[in-house]
Amino acid sequence: MHDSSRSENGALPVYADRDRETIALARGALHLVELRRGAAIVAVEGDLLLRYRDPGLAALGQIAPEQTLHLHEGERHIARERTGYAVSAAHAAGARLLVQASQPPGLIAWIAFAARRLSRAGAWLHARPQRSEARRF
Numbered sequence: 591m592h593d594s595s596r597s598e599n600g601a602l603p604v605y606a607d608r609d610r611e612t613i614a615l616a617r618g619a620l621h622l623v624e625l626r627r628g629a630a631i632v633a634v635e636g637d638l639l640l641r642y643r644d645p646g647l648a649a650l651g652q653i654a655p656e657q658t659l660h661l662h663e664g665e666r667h668i669a670r671e672r673t674g675y676a677v678s679a680a681h682a683a684g685a686r687l688l689v690q691a692s693q694p695p696g697l698i699a700w701i702a703f704a705a706r707r708l709s710r711a712g713a714w715l716h717a718r719p720q721r722s723e724a725r726r727f
Contacts, residue, residue: 628692636685
């Protein structure tokens with residue numbers, strides 16, 4: 591799931607299951623959420639406004655420019671880095687959104703990891719000095 595979530599001004603979180611969270615935003619509501627890399631925000635009903643600061647400019651702190659993204663109904667935004675978002679409804683009618691957790695690495699990622707480890711082990715074995723099979727005194 592996502593790391594932290596806080597609602598202000600009437601956002602009503604409804605927990606669907608462990609991996610997903612459906613949130614209804616009332617008029618003027620603001621929902622703050624911090625997402626890990628790979629997590630997504632989906633506009634289920636209505637349009638959303640996402641405000642966030644670019645994580646690449648985190649060293650600037652509060653003087654980093656705030657980015658605004660308009661999500662139309664049915665669109666999804668995937669977090670490229672761990673970032674905090676302020677989500678609000680773009681129109682007075684309100685909106686519903688879904689927060690999707692980042693997917694754990696699958697089988698292909700595990701196989702690639704194992705192949706890299708085996709390659710390193712092979713390189714280490716190849717680089718070791720060869721020993722003679724029989725020692726002669």
